[in-house]
Amino acid sequence: SAVISQKPSRDICQRGTSLTIQCQVDSQVTMMFWYRQQPGQSLTLIATANQGSEATYESGFVIDKFPISRPNLTFSTLTVSNMSPEDSSIYLCSARLAGGVEQYFGPGTRLTVT
Amino acid sequence: DQQVKQNSPSLSVQEGRISILNCDYTNSMFDYFLWYKKYPAEGPTFLISISSIKDKNEDGRFTVFLNKSAKHLSLHIVPSQPGDSAVYFCAASDGNWGKLQFGAGTQVVVTP
Numbered sequence: 496s497a498v499i500s501q502k503p504s505r506d507i508c509q510r511g512t513s514l515t516i517q518c519q520v521d522s523q524v525t526m527m528f529w530y531r532q533q534p535g536q537s538l539t540l541i542a543t544a545n546q547g548s549e550a551t552y553e554s555g556f557v558i559d560k561f562p563i564s565r566p567n568l569t570f571s572t573l574t575v576s577n578m579s580p581e582d583s584s585i586y587l588c589s590a591r592l593a594g595g596v597e598q599y600f601g602p603g604t605r606l607t608v609t
Numbered sequence: 610d611q612q613v614k615q616n617s618p619s620l621s622v623q624e625g626r627i628s629i630l631n632c633d634y635t636n637s638m639f640d641y642f643l644w645y646k647k648y649p650a651e652g653p654t655f656l657i658s659i660s661s662i663k664d665k666n667e668d669g670r671f672t673v674f675l676n677k678s679a680k681h682l683s684l685h686i687v688p689s690q691p692g693d694s695a696v697y698f699c700a701a702s703d704g705n706w707g708k709l710q711f712g713a714g715t716q717v718v719v720t721p
Contacts, residue, residue, distance in 0.1 A: 499652070526707050537698065538653070538711040587652055591707045596641045598709060600652030 497522050497590050499601035507607045508578055515574045516604045518588030523568040525593045529561070532585040532603070541586075544571040578608045612636045613701050615712035623720055628686040630715050632699030635680065639701040643709065644673060644684045647696045656697075657684070689719045 498521040508514050518527065527544040542550040542563055550563035565571040575582050585605050589598040614633045622628045632642075640661045645653035659666040659673045659682070666673050672685045686693055699712040 496655075528708070537713045540708055540710075543708065589652075596702055596707065597643055597655045597658055598707070599655065600645075602650070602652045605650075 497524060497592060497599040499588060499590055499599055501588055501601040501604050503604060504602065505605040505607075507609060509609060510579055512578055513574055513576045514578065514606060515572050516586055516588070518571045518573070518601055520569045520590045522592070524590040526591040527565060527571045528589045528591075528598065529563060529571070529573045530587040530589065530600075532587060534584070538587065541573070544573075575606065578606075580608045582606065583608045610635075611713075612639075613699055613710045613712040615699055615715050617715050618713070619716040619718070621718045621720060622689050624691060625688045628684075628689045628693065628717055628719070630684040630686075630697050630699070630717070632682045632684075632712055633680060634682075634701055636701070636703060636710075637680070638703040640704050641702040642673070642675060642682050643700045643702070644671075645698045645700060645711075646693075647698060647714070653698060686717075689717075691719050691721065693717060694719045 500519045502517045529541040530538045532538050540553050541556045542552040544550050544563050544565040546565045562574045585603045587603045588601040591598045612635050643658040644656040647653045657668050657671045657673050659675050664675050675682045696714045696716050698714045700709040
């Protein structure tokens with residue numbers, strides 16, 4: 496398995512500002528992902544974080560709004576840009592080990608936009 | 610379009626009894642199915658998975674059953690314990706770069 500940490504664990508931000516969330520994995524993983532869980536809803540995949548190249552975004556998510564970096568095999572960041580109250584969610588990082596299908600999740604970042 | 614569905618938003622079960630959680634899917638290309646448990650303020654924790662070439666997988670108190678013809682899977686927890694109270698998510702992968710699609714979740718409450 497993999498142990499994943501995220502920072503910050505929670506934040507309250509003002510409309511129009513940006514927040515960068517960090518994700519650190521304790522082992523080298525093949526794939527890292529970013530999800531959003533809006534209140535009362537399921538997990539929705541935002542993008543796959545690719546090492547050394549641009550992230551692959553799912554339908555409905557764009558790089559300008561959610562820029563993602565992955566400079567090495569164990570670290571990734573997600574920025575939520577120009578925030579609005581609709582961005583209030585839990586943002587989760589996950590990772591998949593080589594040869595496995597299961598993903599391991601971080602504890603999440605609870606974001607509230609006022 | 611929701612391809613993984615959990616139609617029961619909640620389930621209440623007595624301690625010691627069996628919990629049965631259900632999940633339906635529509636995409637016949639899914640080849641791996643997983644169950645996750647989530648406590649409040651924590652990330653989902655992987656519980657158990659099953660490949661589409663199998664119809665049953667067991668791990669301790671947890672057993673997952675897959676019925677491919679019905680596009681249905683279920684998670685059985687026997688016996689249920691108070692610590693099992695959590696939200697359970699069903700997820701599926703079609704081998705597409707490891708991406709998972711999640712159901713809406715089922716809140717399980719185990720009562721003494």
